[in-house]
Amino acid sequence: MKYQPITCVWEVTMGCNMRCGHCGSSCAEPLPDELTTAEAINLCDQIAEMGLKWITLSGGEPLTRKDIPLLVQRLSQKGVSVNIITNGWLLDRSMAEQLKESGIATVAISIDGTREIHDMIRRKEAFSHAKSSFRILRELGIKTGAVTTITNQNIHILRELKEELIRMGVKTWQVQLGLPMGNLKERPNWLLEPEKVTDIIDFCYETAKEGRIKIYPADCIGYYTKKEMEIKKISYETDMVSIWDGCNAGIRGFGILHNGDILGCTSIRDRNYIEGNIKERSLRDIWKDENSFSWRRNIKKEQLKGECKNCIYGSKCLGGCPNTRLTMNGSIYSENKYCAYNLRLTKIKKKQENVTEVEKLYEIADGMIKQGIYQEAAIILKRLLDLEPEHRNALLAKAYAEYMCGNYEMCKKDNVKAMKLDSNDAQALGGYAIALFKLGDKKEAVEYMRRAVKLPGSSKELQEDLARMEALNY
Amino acid sequence: MNREYVALEGKVFKVELLSHLGSSNYGWCLSSLPKEVILMATENIPVGGRDTTLLQRFYFGVVGSEKINVDINFTMNCWSDLTKVAENFTANVRIVPSDTEDFVSYSENETNAAIPYGFVLTEDSVVKYGYPCGVQDASLKYGYPCGVQDASLKYGYPCGVQDASLKYGYPCGVQDANLKYGYACFESSKDTRPYGYPY
Numbered sequence: 246m247k248y249q250p251i252t253c254v255w256e257v258t259m260g261c262n263m264r265c266g267h268c269g270s271s272c273a274e275p276l277p278d279e280l281t282t283a284e285a286i287n288l289c290d291q292i293a294e295m296g297l298k299w300i301t302l303s304g305g306e307p308l309t310r311k312d313i314p315l316l317v318q319r320l321s322q323k324g325v326s327v328n329i330i331t332n333g334w335l336l337d338r339s340m341a342e343q344l345k346e347s348g349i350a351t352v353a354i355s356i357d358g359t360r361e362i363h364d365m366i367r368r369k370e371a372f373s374h375a376k377s378s379f380r381i382l383r384e385l386g387i388k389t390g391a392v393t394t395i396t397n398q399n400i401h402i403l404r405e406l407k408e409e410l411i412r413m414g415v416k417t418w419q420v421q422l423g424l425p426m427g428n429l430k431e432r433p434n435w436l437l438e439p440e441k442v443t444d445i446i447d448f449c450y451e452t453a454k455e456g457r458i459k460i461y462p463a464d465c466i467g468y469y470t471k472k473e474m475e476i477k478k479i480s481y482e483t484d485m486v487s488i489w490d491g492c493n494a495g496i497r498g499f500g501i502l503h504n505g506d507i508l509g510c511t512s513i514r515d516r517n518y519i520e521g522n523i524k525e526r527s528l529r530d531i532w533k534d535e536n537s538f539s540w541r542r543n544i545k546k547e548q549l550k551g552e553c554k555n556c557i558y559g560s561k562c563l564g565g566c567p568n569t570r571l572t573m574n575g576s577i578y579s580e581n582k583y584c585a586y587n588l589r590l591t592k593i594k595k596k597q598e599n600v601t602e603v604e605k606l607y608e609i610a611d612g613m614i615k616q617g618i619y620q621e622a623a624i625i626l627k628r629l630l631d632l633e634p635e636h637r638n639a640l641l642a643k644a645y646a647e648y649m650c651g652n653y654e655m656c657k658k659d660n661v662k663a664m665k666l667d668s669n670d671a672q673a674l675g676g677y678a679i680a681l682f683k684l685g686d687k688k689e690a691v692e693y694m695r696r697a698v699k700l701p702g703s704s705k706e707l708q709e710d711l712a713r714m715e716a717l718n719y
Numbered sequence: 720m721n722r723e724y725v726a727l728e729g730k731v732f733k734v735e736l737l738s739h740l741g742s743s744n745y746g747w748c749l750s751s752l753p754k755e756v757i758l759m760a761t762e763n764i765p766v767g768g769r770d771t772t773l774l775q776r777f778y779f780g781v782v783g784s785e786k787i788n789v790d791i792n793f794t795m796n797c798w799s800d801l802t803k804v805a806e807n808f809t810a811n812v813r814i815v816p817s818d819t820e821d822f823v824s825y826s827e828n829e830t831n832a833a834i835p836y837g838f839v840l841t842e843d844s845v846v847k848y849g850y851p852c853g854v855q856d857a858s859l860k861y862g863y864p865c866g867v868q869d870a871s872l873k874y875g876y877p878c879g880v881q882d883a884s885l886k887y888g889y890p891c892g893v894q895d896a897n898l899k900y901g902y903a904c905f906e907s908s909k910d911t912r913p914y915g916y917p918y
Contacts, residue, residue, distance in 0.1 A: 469822050469823045469825065470821065470822055470823070471821040471822065471823055472821075474823055488823050488825060557825060557826060558825055560827050561825065561827075585822075586822055589822065608725055608813075609725055609815055611725065612724065612725025612726065612727070612732075612813075612815070613725075613727065613815075614914070615725075615732065616726065616727055616730045616731065616732055617730075617824055617826070617829070618727060618730070619826060641914060642914060644914070645914030645916065648828065648916055649826045649828050649829065650826065651826070651827045651828065672914070675916075676914070676916055679916040680916075706915055710915075710916070
């Protein structure tokens with residue numbers, strides 16, 4: 246298999262005993278096409294056979310399904326580690342004992358605020374039930390965690406909530422953004438402004454550093470701040486953490502809806518993103534199909550819009566959480582304004598708007614390039630070139646900075662402008678050739694590089710570039 | 720002698736000086752450091768195929784921006800008699816204050832930068848964060864705890880910076896590829912190519 250799934254989220258039912266204000270699935274009563282127990286057991290077997298290591302059972306409210314202990318047991322017996330996300334209403338001692346006996350690994354309880362706010366979002370007494378559930382789980386020695394959906398309703402009380410969770414003995418805490426889908430779509434005033442993402446990252450960092458509860462920002466929160474890396478290192482208890490390489494959907498994970506529909510992520514529920522149904526095809530067939538999950542597996546940075554298209558991290562994050570962009574802006578390719586780095590780029594651009602000293606701009610940008618700060622250098626050089634479009638060194642520097650940001654078309658454009666100033670500019674022609682090579686026009690790139698090495702300003706480095714390109718081309 | 724550098728607060732930059740330490744016993748030493756800058760590491764690299772010529776590389780980190788223009792002073796001392804000084808060099812550093820969020824260093828074209836793989840939670844996990852797999856103490860090498868520092872720091876040396884500035888032999892991190900302080904070094908090259916493209 247080209248892609249090995251290791252995890253999935255299964256919404257086992259759409260039935261729920263609450264009507265939460267932020268519910269992304271607008272859950273209410275169970276739907277008639279919900280998988281039967283037999284179908285669900287069969288699916289459990291397929292999940293295990295595919296080699297998944299983890300699964301999260303959610304809903305709706307998964308505990309409203311009478312056969313949930315059976316599903317947990319089947320999965321855990323087959324070696325899949327099972328986590329369940331519940332609102333805690335039905336999690337009394339008897340249920341907790343059943344889950345434990347079935348082999349549950351973790352029980353996560355959704356908590357969206359201190360008592361008053363949580364009950365307002367969910368239902369009266371919801372907080373008491375959740376608190377009682379945490380106590381029972383602790384007594385039975387079941388690993389437990391909290392999950393919080395952050396909206397304008399609760400962002401201001403996160404610190405209080407943290408203290409509450411710690412008092413309840415909760416050891417792990419996932420936080421995620423409330424996005425405009427389902428019930429939350431009807432409550433636009435609940436939605437956070439993009440700038441709040443940095444506040445959330447700061448809060449998670451502060452929490453992680455305190456070390457009293459492990460905090461896990463979900464994939465919709467980020468990206469690429471050093472604080473996130475620190476949070477991961479602390480919460481995962483390892484120094485060996487990697488920078489995020491994009492959404493898991495269709496690459497390392499998938500979602501299963503109540504009726505057996507398979508999709509990349511249970512949040513992206515549009516019919517266009519349903520890859521198949523396990524009542525019609527096997528899970529393995531759906532996963533392995535080369536046309537499945539193509540929206541994720543084949544997405545390229547060049548398809549993104551706005552700042553994301555030219556972002557230095559673009560080839561890594563591919564725009565960040567696709568559901569954030571789909572729900573906020575209607576497209577998985579749209580710019581992600583809920584990205585900390587996107588906010589940073591906006592700030593940098595604003596800062597440069599009024600700077601007019603050309604040589605100072607060049608000096609700073611040149612220094613930044615030498616220190617690997619390519620994106621900011623490119624922005625500063627763009628400002629410089631707005632002031633002085635024919636600044637040769639700035640064009641060459643910007644071309645290089647864009648190249649290092651992975652923006653090969655822009656690199657080409659800047660080098661072309663430099664060549665218009667001097668058609669014998671070996672450096673510009675060489676840079677153009679290399680960008681072309683990166684874009685896949687290898688044959689043409691080699692031709693351009695052959696021209697570059699013959700120019701008066703050529704260097705032995707360009708000769709080496711040519712030799713390398715020729716070796717790679719043939 | 721002096722040269723100007725621009726350095727960002729919170730980032731690493733380097734100063735490279737040539738000497739004939741091996742033959743003349745004179746080598747560059749750091750003689751003064753402003754409080755805004757710390758010395759992080761040094762390296763001695765034989766250059767030009769001549770065993771006696773050394774490229775002495777000093778890595779500095781900018782830790783503050785109380786003063787924007789600071790000087791780092793070097794002297795060329797005789798290592799067997801430190802009172803003998805042959806040359807002086809000053810690096811005039813302009814510090815660009817950092818007033819915004821720090822982000823992880825990354826470029827898809829930086830060969831040795833922290834281009835990690837996806838965090839795959841399997842038993843034979845190959846989580847990489849700029850370190851070669853299997854190196855148990857990659858985060859603590861040469862005494863410098865790079866694992867928890869900047870993504871571009873590897874084995875105590877800023878690999879991201881290192882590779883960004885050295886392209887096909889042209890050390891663009893240094894202001895002039897041919898540093899001459901009374902010593903003949905590289906074959907002088909007329910063209911200056913500060914931005915060599917890696918691919």
